[in-house]
Amino acid sequence: MVLPKTGIYEGDVTLVEWLVDEGGEVFAGDPLFLMESEKIEMEIESDVDGRLHREAEPGLEAPIGTRIGVIAETPEECAALLGS
């Protein structure tokens, strides 16, 4: 899971706030985090079902495409991904 490109803007964006707890269960369409891009705050939703592992803290300002976490379909997969 990355800070996503959401339009034509290609500069840095900010992770404002996580909307799901560490290890929390999410479903496709659920809001995951708040992101600020060009002074506009937006909710970013999950595309998939699974469990969230956060890898970045709110306030992170970084380029589009920066990895900020993982959504794994199963706890086993989550563990495997973290191992890698």
Next chain:
Amino acid sequence: MSAGTTSSTSTPEVTASGSRVAPEREALLAGLAMMVRIRSFEDRVQREFARGEMPGFVHTYHGAEAIAAGVCAHLSDADLITSTHRGHGHCIAKGCDLDGMVAELYGRETGLCAGRGGSMHIADFSRGMLGANAIVGGGISLANGAALAADVLGDGRVAVAFFGDGAANQGIFHESLNLAAIWRLPAIFVCENNGWAESTPVSYSTSVADISARGAAYGIPGVTVAGEDYEAVYRAAGEAVRRARAGEGPTLLEVKVARIRGHYIGDHQQYRPRDERQEARGRDPVALLAERLDEDVAPYRAAVAGEIDAAFETGPQGAWPDAATVERDVYAPDPPGPEPPAAAPGAEREITFLEAVNEALNQAMEADETVITLGEDIAGGAGLGEKHEGAMGGTFGATRGLLATFGPARVRDTPISEAGFVGAATGAALAGLRPVADVMWASFMPYCFDQVFNQAAKMRYMFGGQATVPLVLRMAVGAGLRAAGQHSDTLYQVFAGVPGLKVVVPSTPADAKGLLLRAIRDDNPVLFLEHMGLYRSKGLVAADPYEIALGRAACARPGDDVSLVAVGECTLRALDAAEQLATDGISAEVIDVRTIAPLDAEGICASVARTGRAVVVEESPRRGGLAAEIAAVITENTFAALSHPVARVTAANSPVPFSPPLEDAWLPAAADIVAAARAMD
């Protein structure tokens, strides 16, 4: 009810569920496989786009998969489709190469359009995919034209226009449905109604509950089916395609789907209620068909994963286009000849400019049966029998006699639908014809300028050189006939600046004939501008066919002291001026520019380099005008030879006025040219 049916009413021929023959399970499984292919591709696009390495922006086909899959299942490579900004599904269902698609999304030379088009303008002509279109409704008239070509050529092809609910509120939708209906074209209009025109709900934007109801307005069947039901789409599309192939005419097929995702990737959809979005997710055609067939989607995904992985591996690694090729493929290459520029062959007679145009049209249609003519009033009395049909022969008489000689399939009067028939002519040019459309007056061109500017002119370039658009648009231009503001423009300054267009402005009957014959054989969209003040002028013209190369100026009168560089009818004014200047002992050379795009910079500058003085004369408003462009070209190339700044004699910076003294003041006059030349002494 004979036509215009919706989901609530139906005809015996076309029902809401289309063909009454249920498809075999095999056909449904094939549909599932295609839908999963599209979904897997779009899921991957969504993921990769988020990483930020794909330029621009992208609209995915999530939720609409049943439409592309269910319609294209009935088509072959020979059949033609036009698509939308949300076009990946149409590409995949029509068999486009995934590697080429992905490379295009990343703007690479290896892409389907060599990186010139991107997601919103992706095309693969080898598969009959005539292009995604980022102008809402832009593809509808092009598909109409492809259907017209199939009809004229009688080759059994059909054409499908895919478009969204938003496009059903564009004028081009209405003009195109009417045209297809009156000509019974083998066209299928597929409205993908996902409930949203970007952020505007269809419930607000559209006057009818079912867009298919609008079929009734044009006397064609209108059908609505649910897009989450693959079988319903497949059956309805099958019937529409059958009708088209059988010569029964067009169908409007509305498919209501859920827009599972945003308008574009990254759209956070604050305009959309959360429960409506959740409801949309429940209308997933892929999941619903899998469930109905009791199939697990996972193996289908696995079956395409390798191909998609490979495409996303190689696509982004394709070479960037070479910056030096930025102007490649704006124009198709010139056809062979005329080499050397043909001297007029055969016996010469004195005929009028109008007769010369008419003779060129006759000879072009005689020589090549893919040449057709269409436009308002080009025949007259259509459908009313021998005594009346063809009695008009064009507003000025330029197309007189064509109907009697070549028949109604190739000589078509059109409704007053400039966008509709110019778009159709463009689509027909893509699909095997050489249409010559008559737009009557240049002042009407703004009505169809999307078709000209965004479609015909850009296609070859946007699609990486795949498209060939052998189209001629003839029109009358010019002031002086007291026709006033909306029947007198030349629009030289607008047309000459459009990359992809050639623009021809003849001033003599002999040039009119040779340039028109050449324009019809050219593989690019050519605007052929006939000045009304010249129609009755006479000159010697050879009887046999001959061509004059586009892009070459002519010397209308040799001279040594000053070059009068003139466009179109202004050549006559420049010749007048040269005569007057001669009495003062000033020897003026008159250069007739003949084509304003491409401009013969070399020919013009050769004259000016010799005389050292230039007066540019043309009939469009001075500000931002063609004369400024020509003056700049002269200055850049011959500055050292110039003894004086280049002078411009142009029309005034106003619309063309009606009152005679005002119109005379508006026009560039011989006296103005004489004054400008004398001021250089």
